Amino acid sequence: MDTSDLKLDGNAIAGTMRELFGIEMTVAPCVCRSCGAREVMACVDVYVNAPGTVVRCRHCQSVLMTIVRGRDRTWLDPSGLRLVELPS
Amino acid sequence: MAGAAVLGRLTWEIAQVTAAKEETARVRTIALDVPHWPGHRPGQHVDIRLTAEDGYQAQRSYSIASAPGEQLELTVERLEDGEVSPYLVDELRPGDGIEVRGPIGGYFVWDGADARPALLVAGGSGVVPLMAMIRHRVMTGSNAPIRLVYSSRTAGEIIYRSELDEIARRHDGVEIIHTLTREQPNGWAGRVGRIGPELFADVAWPPSEAPSVYVCGSTGFVEAAAEALVGMGYDPPSIRTERYGGTGG
Numbered sequence: 141m142d143t144s145d146l147k148l149d150g151n152a153i154a155g156t157m158r159e160l161f162g163i164e165m166t167v168a169p170c171v172c173r174s175c176g177a178r179e180v181m182a183c184v185d186v187y188v189n190a191p192g193t194v195v196r197c198r199h200c201q202s203v204l205m206t207i208v209r210g211r212d213r214t215w216l217d218p219s220g221l222r223l224v225e226l227p228s
Numbered sequence: 229m230a231g232a233a234v235l236g237r238l239t240w241e242i243a244q245v246t247a248a249k250e251e252t253a254r255v256r257t258i259a260l261d262v263p264h265w266p267g268h269r270p271g272q273h274v275d276i277r278l279t280a281e282d283g284y285q286a287q288r289s290y291s292i293a294s295a296p297g298e299q300l301e302l303t304v305e306r307l308e309d310g311e312v313s314p315y316l317v318d319e320l321r322p323g324d325g326i327e328v329r330g331p332i333g334g335y336f337v338w339d340g341a342d343a344r345p346a347l348l349v350a351g352g353s354g355v356v357p358l359m360a361m362i363r364h365r366v367m368t369g370s371n372a373p374i375r376l377v378y379s380s381r382t383a384g385e386i387i388y389r390s391e392l393d394e395i396a397r398r399h400d401g402v403e404i405i406h407t408l409t410r411e412q413p414n415g416w417a418g419r420v421g422r423i424g425p426e427l428f429a430d431v432a433w434p435p436s437e438a439p440s441v442y443v444c445g446s447t448g449f450v451e452a453a454a455e456a457l458v459g460m461g462y463d464p465p466s467i468r469t470e471r472y473g474g475t476g477g
Contacts, residue, residue, distance in 0.1 A: 146473075147447045155289060167335050
């Protein structure tokens with residue numbers, strides 16, 4: 141197994157995102173703060189092998205978001221995202 | 229935006245296993261009864277959670293294999309170092325309960341609503357969500373042409389082989405193209421070798437026909453398939469991909 145085997149995509153966190161936000165997020169466009177690339181949430185790179193979940197931009201590999209689950213709470217750091225577009 | 233409506237909280241439910249069927253030596257299909265199941269769309273998945281006696285929890289996502297309107301079925305491949313799949317493939321029995329939440333996902337979904345051709349590309353157990361799409365196409369009598377390009381390592385690892393053969397025989401507009409990457413039985417009439425530009429040049433529609441494309445497999449498989457299709461002139465956003473943590477095709 142090399143590191144590419146550990147790389148998934150945004151579909152892998154669809155359940156977690158829906159749990160946290162209450163909506164289907166894989167079709168939500170998001171913009172990378174670092175390179176400005178715009179992709180739907182399904183098309184980000186997701187690494188679930190770290191102690192938390194690390195979400196990276198597919199184009200520049202910058203960290204978009206990290207998600208750490210605790211027993212009774214979740215810490216979500218979205219600081220690598222400039223924008224997430226949600227339906228009204 | 230389809231699939232993006234407010235859905236409310238995603239809650240864990242105890243599903244009951246009603247049947248289990250061996251597909252290959254490492255792959256099994258599990259039929260589940262889920263209370264309050266709202267129905268699903270072809271391509272969606274569920275999350276499954278196992279809890280050990282000491283409270284340790286492991287959670288994984290599994291694609292739904294059945295068509296909308298059919299009983300919920302998951303097809304699971306045993307990963308030798310997996311935390312969840314060996315239990316699902318080897319231990320779980322009809323009558324057992326298991327924690328499930330879903331359906332989940334709105335991107336990797338094909339409803340067959342338009343008549344455009346659909347090119348489905350599967351590596352190994354990546355065929356599972358694509359099978360839900362094919363079964364949906366068969367059940368609804370949609371006229372959308374479908375081609376499944378399905379890469380397996382050996383003939384014995386082809387999942388749903390007889391059902392796929394039967395569907396292709398009985399339904400005009402559904403074509404199945406197998407390729408085997410590791411070994412081929414005597415008299416193998418399908419393709420040989422990995423999915424790439426050469427194979428797609430023979431079996432993929434030209435980009436001008438604007439097919440919708442769904443690729444599911446390991447990360448390496450998905451990246452190779454998407455790269456080959458983009459090389460043929462496919463527009464990257466037209467290629468929907470889903471990667472999983474399993475073994476390849």
